Every structure is written in structure tokens, then in C-alpha cells.
Amino acid sequence: MIRITDLRKIYQMGDVEVRALDGVTTDIAKGEFLGIMGASGSGKTTLLHMLGLLDEPTSGQIVIEGTDVSQLTDHEKTMFRLYKLGYVFQDYALVPDLTVMENVTLTAMLRKDRTEEQYRKEGSIVLQKIGLFDRRDHLPRELSGGQQQRVSIARAMVNKPDILFADEPCANLDSENSRMVLDLFREINEEMQQTIVMVSHEEWHKNYFHRIIHLKDGKIVSDGDNQ
Amino acid sequence: MGKKELKVAFLLALRSLQRGSKSSVILTVIIIAMCFTNMIFLPSMLNGIGQSITKQIMDYETSDVIVDPKIGNQYVEDKDAKLALINGMSGVQRASPHYSKAATLKYRQRVLGVTLRAITPKDEMLVSPLYTKMVAGSYLGEGDTGEIILAKPVAGDPTIKREDEFQPSLGGVRVGDSITVEFANGFTKDYRVKGIYYTGWYVADATGYITWSDMEQVEGKTLENAEYITVKAKPGYTEKFIKNELIQYGIPDRVQTSTDVLAKNMGRILQSYAIINVVSMFVSVIITVVVLFIIITIKTINSRRQIGILKAIGVDKEVIMHNYGFQVIILAVLGIILGIIIALLLNVYMTYNPIVTADWTTSLYMTPMDLAINSLILFIAAIVAGYLPAYQVSREDIQSAMRA
Ligand SMILES: Nc1ncnc2c1ncn2[C@@H]1O[C@H](COP(=O)(O)OP(=O)(O)OP(=O)(O)O)[C@@H](O)[C@H]1O
Ligand SMILES: [Mg+2]
Numbered sequence: 089m090i091r092i093t094d095l096r097k098i099y100q101m102g103d104v105e106v107r108a109l110d111g112v113t114t115d116i117a118k119g120e121f122l123g124i125m126g127a128s129g130s131g132k133t134t135l136l137h138m139l140g141l142l143d144e145p146t147s148g149q150i151v152i153e154g155t156d157v158s159q160l161t162d163h164e165k166t167m168f169r170l171y172k173l174g175y176v177f178q179d180y181a182l183v184p185d186l187t188v189m190e191n192v193t194l195t196a197m198l199r200k201d202r203t204e205e206q207y208r209k210e211g212s213i214v215l216q217k218i219g220l221f222d223r224r225d226h227l228p229r230e231l232s233g234g235q236q237q238r239v240s241i242a243r244a245m246v247n248k249p250d251i252l253f254a255d256e257p258c259a260n261l262d263s264e265n266s267r268m269v270l271d272l273f274r275e276i277n278e279e280m281q282q283t284i285v286m287v288s289h290e291e292w293h294k295n296y297f298h299r300i301i302h303l304k305d306g307k308i309v310s311d312g313d314n315q
Numbered sequence: 316m317g318k319k320e321l322k323v324a325f326l327l328a329l330r331s332l333q334r335g336s337k338s339s340v341i342l343t344v345i346i347i348a349m350c351f352t353n354m355i356f357l358p359s360m361l362n363g364i365g366q367s368i369t370k371q372i373m374d375y376e377t378s379d380v381i382v383d384p385k386i387g388n389q390y391v392e393d394k395d396a397k398l399a400l401i402n403g404m405s406g407v408q409r410a411s412p413h414y415s416k417a418a419t420l421k422y423r424q425r426v427l428g429v430t431l432r433a434i435t436p437k438d439e440m441l442v443s444p445l446y447t448k449m450v451a452g453s454y455l456g457e458g459d460t461g462e463i464i465l466a467k468p469v470a471g472d473p474t475i476k477r478e479d480e481f482q483p484s485l486g487g488v489r490v491g492d493s494i495t496v497e498f499a500n501g502f503t504k505d506y507r508v509k510g511i512y513y514t515g516w517y518v519a520d521a522t523g524y525i526t527w528s529d530m531e532q533v534e535g536k537t538l539e540n541a542e543y544i545t546v547k548a549k550p551g552y553t554e555k556f557i558k559n560e561l562i563q564y565g566i567p568d569r570v571q572t573s574t575d576v577l578a579k580n581m582g583r584i585l586q587s588y589a590i591i592n593v594v595s596m597f598v599s600v601i602i603t604v605v606v607l608f609i610i611i612t613i614k615t616i617n618s619r620r621q622i623g624i625l626k627a628i629g630v631d632k633e634v635i636m637h638n639y640g641f642q643v644i645i646l647a648v649l650g651i652i653l654g655i656i657i658a659l660l661l662n663v664y665m666t667y668n669p670i671v672t673a674d675w676t677t678s679l680y681m682t683p684m685d686l687a688i689n690s691l692i693l694f695i696a697a698i699v700a701g702y703l704p705a706y707q708v709s710r711e712d713i714q715s716a717m718r719a
Contacts, residue, residue: 142627142713163631170629181624183327185334190326195629197323227334243628 090116090139090251090283095148097134097306108134109145110306116251119281121273123297123314125289131306132287133255139285140173140253141165153250170195174244176254180236182228182243189215189224192242199247207246214242218272234265241272245282252276254286258293270296316633324634328641331614339610340646346606347650347693352657354599354689355681358592359662360670363680365585371516373573378411378442378545379554380561381576383569390540391568397544398438404560406552409441412541414530420469420523421495422485425477429469429522431496433530442547445512445519452490452510455526463494463506465523467513482521502533515676596689600696607646607700611639615708622708623716636702636709643701650697651690658686 097109108131116122116139124132137143139150141157150157152172160168169175182191189211196207215221218238220231228236237257244252254273258266274296276282286297294300294314302310332340373379382401384391391397394412401410414433419426436455440446446454450467471484488494488508497503506525514520531538548557554572561570615622622635658681665678708716 137714140627142717166626166629166631169627173629175628177624181621183330183621183625185330186327190330194323197326198319198630198634200317200319 089118089153091149091151092116092139093149093151095135095138095150096146097131097138097143098146107306109138109148112148112303112306112308114301114308114311116283116285118283119277121277121284121296121298122286123293123300124285124287124303125294125300126303126309127289130303132289132303134306135303136253136255136285136287139251140175141169170198171247172250174247174249174252176237176240176244176252176257178256178259180228180233180240180260182236182240184228187225187227188220188231188239191228191239192246195243196246210246211242214246215239217245218242232265234261234268237261237265237269238272241269245276248280249282251283251285254284256287256289258288258290266290266293316637320631320634321637323630324637325641327634327638328645331638332642332645343606343610343646344649344653347603347647347697348653348657350599350603351651351654351689351693352661354596354693355654355658355685356661356679357595358588359658359679359681359685360665360677361588361591362685363665363677365581365588366680367677368581369573369577371514371519372577374444375514375516375519376545377571377573377576379548380546380557380570380572382410382544382546382561382566383571384543385568388568390542391544392540394539394541394544397566397568400564401544401546401561401566404557404564406548406557406560408547408549409438410544410546411435411438411442412527412544414527414538414542416530416533417499419497420465420485421497422488422492425471425484425486427469427483427485431463431498432522432524433527434524435527442545445514445524448512448514449510450513452508454510454512455524457526458528459509459526460529460532461504461506462509462529463496463523463525464510464512465494465508466520467511468520469523470508470511498533500533502535504532515671596692600692603647603650603693604696604700607643607697608703610646611643611701612704614642615639615704619708619711619716619719622711623713623719626713627717632709636705639705639708640698640702643697643705644694647694647697647701651693654693655686655690 092112092114095109095112096107099106099108112135124135126132134143138145145158155168157165157168183194186194192215193207193211196202196210212221215224218241220235220238220242223231223235228239231239241257258269261269270293273284273286277284297314299311299313301308382391382397398410398412401407412435415430416433417428418431419428434455435457436459437457440454452464455462455464465485465488468482469484470488471480471486473487477486485494490508490511492508493505494508495503495505527538546557546561548554554574558570558572625635626632662679662681669676669678
């Protein structure tokens with residue numbers, strides 16, 4: 089459960105003030121598949137980065153599972169991201185020198201609550217789930233964009249995070265691959281009650297979201313359940 | 316930093332080197348190896364020269380301890396009593412008396428001025444390795460009379476014309492030949508050449524040796540004084556110990572260790588060697604630091620977004636820093652190992668192909684300690700060079716890194 093209260097992010101560009109987020113207040117429920125939509129420059133990435141602890145708000149409050157994240161130290165934030173959050177980026181952002189399996193298990197290797205045996209097994213399971221287990225020893229550049237994005241989802245999923253953040257994960261994919269990725273999100277959302285917050289500006293993605301927040305100039309202009 | 320963090324950092328480092336540009340890794344390793352070789356080669360060679368001069372002076376001039384006449388005296392007086400006393404001391408292997416005299420050697424048309432040395436061969440064999448340096452004939456025997464041994468450059472080579480000679484010689488004297496020797500006091504006698512030696516030490520190689528009894532004949536009297544006495548320590552005894560022992564027993568003459576003598580003669584040379592060594596080390600260290608700094612800086616700049624992503628997904632900044640740190644460590648270790656191999660190969664090569672000059676012969680002189688110290692210096696320099704940019708980049712905030 090995420091509670092967002094009057095969140096603001098202001099960039100000072102010389103004399104000009106850019107209000108990337110201008111007073112966002114909302115809750116995100118556990119198990120929700122939330123879509124954040126809006127025009128380019130409306131503040132979608134900014135909001136996602138605030139929620140994902142990748143950036144600091146100018147003011148306002150974010151409470152995740154009872155933790156006021158603004159109170160965390162730098163190191164605590166890193167640990168919070170490692171243990172509780174997962175990320176999928178537009179450009180897949182896999183480590184090019186690591187194999188598929190190494191990419192997927194990289195963060196699991198760092199966790200104190202995972203043995204080598206455990207993360208190898210879990211890595212195999214998620215790779216099987218995304219249908220790329222037989223490519224586990226390949227390098228990212230030997231895979232198609234869609235396959236790479238599925239690997240990056242596997243990397244985010246292997247730690248079973250409380251919340252999964254995805255910033256336009258389909259922007260570089262054709263519609264068939266996009267559908268595959270979205271189906272994968274839906275599947276993990278439904279099977280594992282996985283909370284997912286996803287940014288998109290493709291109208292047809294709407295069908296996958298439980299609820300959609302529309303941003304405009306850093307403000308929520310509409311917020312409603314999807315039917 | 317726990318074990319898991321280090322393991323991940325090492326994995327990232329290893330994969331980056333394995334899957335990154337091979338040629339860049341190879342070139343870097345070669346540069347470090349060359350820096351290492353440069354660091355060790357010149358000092359080892361200068362060390363080798365120093366060592367070989369030291370050894371030659373000890374072998375043919377001073378032995379471990381030399382007893383010279385005290386100031387104002389021309390001779391070490393009453394040599395028999397002193398030799399008996401010194402030879403009875405606990406650390407002494409043998410004391411050997413020396414006496415030299417200027418002489419002119421004549422053979423066929425050739426005339427050559429030298430300072431002939433008189434020795435008691437049995438004593439000298441226990442003090443100097445000269446007897447092992449015979450290239451023809453044999454060494455002097457204790458009771459020999461009318462026999463002389465000559466250095467090879469003095470005996471000369473009959474195939475080389477006089478005007479082409481590097482050092483004037485007798486033009487090709489062979490063992491068994493007779494040469495005429497005219498001493499400074501006018502005494503003249505023919506000697507049979509018993510042997511020819513070659514030491515590589517230019518002073519010994521510019522003269523010849525006769526027996527003590529022959530020298531007594533030259534002087535026309537029993538020689539009770541020596542010009543100087545060289546003393547060899549038994550294995551396990553230091554020259555310092557021998558010197559102290561001699562002084563304690565009341566030897567009134569001037570007692571010096573080989574180190575004392577060398578310090579006076581070689582101090583200046585060694586000082587300039589030290590400067591050369593420092594400069595060559597400094598240059599190597601700087602090159603290594605600059606090369607590694609540039610390589611790691613380029614790597615970090617090229618992977619800023621990558622680093623941002625890793626931090627975003629929960630990889631601690633320390634892991635990122637040690638990733639680059641480990642890369643430098645791996646490169647430095649490989650470079651140093653290659654450098655050690657090159658240095659050892661050079662060492663072997665120079666042992667079989669020493670640098671020979673008129674004055675001395677030398678190969679490289681490097682101890683495991685030299686290799687270890689230079690490795691350590693280079694290693695530390697490498698780590699500093701790598702960790703500087705790694706530290707900087709690992710501290711960059713996620714937002715600016717990810718936007719890169
Ligand atoms: N580091 C920054 N410095 C200054 N302005 C910024 C910075 N980051 C974002 N902005 C501004 O904040 C506003 C919101 O940006 P944001 O990236 O959140 O938009 P977005 O909705 O994700 O757009 P897109 O669909 O193009 O990705 C934009 O006007 C952008 O120019
Ligand atoms: Mg965006």
C-alpha cells in the first residue's frame with residue numbers, strides 16, 4: 089500500500105520554474121495494476137521515480153507499507169529498493185557483459201536472505217516463466233528487443249518485490265512484443281497479487297490496467313477505475 | 316561490504332574484462348608489464364655493475380679485510396708475526412701477504428710496463444679465486460722460482476696487430492715461453508710463463524704474479540715486511556667481525572673492510588645510481604597511473620547510465636566502486652606477472668650474454684625482494700589510479716547517471 093500526499097517536484101532552470109509534479113495526492117492499493125498516462129512532459133516519469141525512490145521530491149510525502157521513505161538514509165533507500173521494489177525500464181537496461189541468467193540473478197545475489205542455491209533455482213523458474221530458459225547463457229545483445237524486455241522483467245520479478253515499477257516498457261517494442269510483455273505483467277499481477285505501477289501513453293494499454301491516473305502539467309486530471 | 320557484495324563486484328569486473336574489448340585489456344597489461352620492466356631493468360643493471368665491481372675488488376684487491384701500512388709507513392712491518400697472529404684468530408680463514416713492484420716486461424720486440432705482484436700462492440688460493448681463472452697453463456706453486464703467470468690481455472694475441480690492440484700487450488706470449496723482466500731497481504731476469512689467467516677485473520688483468528721467494532731474490536734480501544695483507548673470513552663470519560677482531564688483537568696497521576674501501580671509492584657512483592633508479596621508478600609509476608586512470612575514467616564515463624541503472628535496482632555504490640577497483644586489480648596483477656616474467660627472462664638472457672666492458676663484466680642483479688617491492692609499488696599505484704575515478708562515479712546521484 090502506497091500513500092502519496094501533496095507530492096511536488098520543482099526544477100529550477102535559471103529564472104524558470106518547472107513544476108514537474110504539482111501536488112499529487114493518491115493511494116495505490118496492494119495488488120493493483122495501475123496505469124499512469126498523460127502527454128509527454130506531463131510528469132509521468134518524475135512521479136514514477138519519486139515512488140521508486142530514485143529521486144527526491146521537493147515537498148510532500150510518500151509512505152510505502154507504513155515507511156515514510158523521506159526519512160530513509162541513502163543506504164537504507166538502496167536496501168529498500170533491493171528488498172522491496174522492482175524496476176523495468178524502457179530500454180531494458182540489462183548489463184551487456186552479463187549473461188541472461190547472470191542479469192536475472194544479479195540483485196538476488198546481493199540479498200542476505202538468498203542462498204546461491206535459492207537464487208539459481210528462482211532464476212531458472214522466472215526464466216522458464218518468460219520462456220527464455222534455454223537462452224540463459226546468451227548475452228543480451230544476442231536477444232531481440234522483446235526478449236530483452238522479458239529478461240528485464242524476470243530480473244525485476246526474481247526478488248518477488250512488493251511493488252513493480254515500469255516506465256514505458258513497451259515503447260521500443262512492436263505491438264506483438266508489447267502484447268507479450270503486457271500479458272506477462274497481467275499474469276504476475278493476477279497470479280501473485282503483484283502491485284504494478286506502469287507508465288504508458290498507448291491508448292490500447294488501458295485494457296490491462298485496473299485503474300488509470302491521467303497527469304497533465306504535473307497534476308492528476310483524472311483518476312478512475314477502468315471498465 | 317560483505318562477501319556477497321564483493322562477489323558481485325568481482326563478477327561484474329571479471330565479465331567486463333572478459334566480454335569487453337580484448338585488445339584494450341591486452342594493451343593495458345602490456346603497458347603495465349613494460350612499466351614494470353622499465354622499473355626493474357635499469358636499477359638491476361646498475362646494481363649488477365655495482366655488485367660485479369664489488370665482487371671483483373673483493374676477489375682481487377681487498378678480500379674481506381685489508382691491512383694497509385699505518386699512515387706514514389711504507390710497509391706492514393714484521394709480516395710473519397702478524398700473519399701468524401691473524402691466522403690464529405677465530406673468524407679468519409686465511410691471511411695473504413702482498414708485495415708489488417714496478418717492472419718492464421720484454422718479449423721479442425715488445426716492451427710493457429706493469430706492476431708485478433708477489434704472493435705466497437698457498438695463502439693466496441685461500442683468499443682469492445685467481446687460481447680458478449687460468450685460461451692456459453697452471454697457477455703458481457708455493458716453491459716455484461723463475462716462473463710467472465700473466466693476464467691474458469698482457470700476454471696478448473698474436474693474431475691482433477699492435478696498432479689494433481685495445482690494450483698494449485706482449486703480442487702473443489704462450490705458456491712455456493720465456494720473458495725478460497727488468498725491475499725498477501735494475502734487477503733483470505728471465506722468467507718462464509707458467510700460466511695465463513683472465514679475471515675480467517681490469518687491474519688484475521693488467522699485470523702478472525710471481526712468488527714471494529722470487530721477489531726476495533729481486534730485492535736481494537728476505538722480505539720481512541708486506542705491502543699489504545688481505546684477510547678472508549671463514550663462512551658465517553662478517554668482515555666487520557674480522558675487522559674488530561684484528562683491532563682487538565692490537566694490529567697497529569690500518570684495518571679496513573672491503574665495504575670501507577668501496578664506500579670511499581664508490582660512494583659517488585652509487586649516489587648517482589640511486590638518482591637514476593628513482594627517476595626510472597618515478598616515470599614507470601606515473602605512466603601506469605595515467606594509463607589506468609584514463610582507462611577506468613573512459614570506462615566509467617561510457618557506462619554512466621549503466622551505473623545509474625545498477626544503483627536503481629538496488630546495487631550499492633560500494634559494489635559499483637569495487638567493480639572498477641577489481642578490474643584495475645586484475646589488470647595490474649596480470650601486468651605485473653607479465654613484467655616479472657619479462658624481467659626474469661632478461662635476467663637469464665643477460666646471465667648468458669653479460670655486458671662486457673674493459674673495466675667490468677655485468678649481468679642483471681635482482682633479488683626476489685627487488686621484484687616484490689617493485690610489484691607492490693606498481694600495484695598500489697594502480698589501485699590509486701583505478702579507485703579515483705571509480706569512487707567519483709559511484710557517488711554520482713541516480714538521476715543524473717540515468718539521464719546520461
Ligand atoms: N532533471 C530535470 N531538470 C529539469 N527539468 C526536468 C528534469 N527532469 C524532468 N524535467 C521536466 O519535468 C517535466 C516532466 O518530465 P517527465 O520526464 O516526468 O515527463 P514524462 O511525462 O515522463 O514525459 P515523456 O512521456 O516524454 O517521458 C518536463 O517538463 C521535463 O522537462
Ligand atoms: Mg517519461
